[in-house]
Amino acid sequence: MKHVIALDVGGTGMKAALVGADGELLHRARRATGRDRGPDAVVAGILGFAAELRARGVEHYGEPASAAGLAVPGIVDEAEGVAVYSANLGWRDVPLRALLAQRLGGLPVALGHDVRTGGLAEGRVGAGRGADRFLFVPLGTGIAGAIGIDGQVEAGAHGFAGEIGHIVVRPGGAPCPCGQRGCLERFASAAAVGEAWAAACGDPGADATDCAKAVESGDARAREVWQEAVDALADGLVTALTLLDPRTLIIGGGLAEAGETLFAPLREAVRRRVTFQKLPSLVPAALGDTAGCLGAGLLAWDLLETAATATATAPSDDSSEVTA
Secondary structure, three states: OOOEEEEEEOOOEEEEEEEEOOEEEEEEEEEEOOOOOOHHHHHHHHHHHHHHHHHHHHHHHOOOOOOOOEEEEEEEEEEEEEEEEEEOOOEEEHHHHHHHHOOOOOOEEEEEEEEHHHHHHHHHHHOOOOOOOOOOOOOOOOHHHHEOOOEEEEEEOOOOOOOHHEEEOOOOOEOOOOOOOOEOOHHHHHHHHHHHHHHHHHOOOOHHHHHHHHOOOOOOHHHHHHHHHHHHHHHHHHHHHHOOOOOOOEOOHHHHHHHHHHHHHHHHHHHOOOOOOOOOEEEOOOEEEHHHHHHHHHHHHHHHHHHHHHHHHOOOOHHHHHHH
């Protein structure tokens, strides 16, 4: 059975899969990233995990994987196949595509940014299926975005496209690690909501999930914290949709697990802010934590399709001679 290897590397854990041609997850596995042992150990763990997946494919499906897709966090040069920087994993300028291809015996390898890769999956086979233009925004420890155009995700000229979390929504507000003040992710990420709720309720262990539950139970303090986050998020989203005009706006990540506790007030807050803009469909992500693996698998299949197309359209030796 023809299949590809898919790896989704996070700050603390790695998710992996063997993905069939129809997008089916034939085999899934997880393990710790091992960042406490340093960046070299993380890279070694990725390469070893991929090699194990290749061996499993041979054993269970009668042939090795045809390609591999790898999604990683931080700054990624997808064209060159280099993981440029990750604060969480501690690496700089790691040629991951070349290293993984070498470890897998010359297998074609695609390298992608984790959020853009997850957005690719949501756009093609998840909540954005059928939409020619979408914006995927996961709300987790931080906030990022993936800009989808006709089944592809835009990386930008330097690989920074979609960094919606660093739109300034509260000028002069809380300092952000990026160097600015008042960035969206300092007010509307799951981490920011958890921090605000912990301060409001006096429980240092409280998080965003606890805040959502308190909102649902009618706690006035929780509602105030929640509404401040919703308002900041709506300000950032309206800026993004003014620039990008997406047909579908997909919200994912930990904060989206609150369901209509988030989506009902957010849809209303966005609706109040639009003037001339067309209001997009605002929907929850559909793929959960499988999005990264599915997206990495799609990158691998795209690589094979591109190679096949190039081979099919290349002139033969005979036709070259006739042309000459």
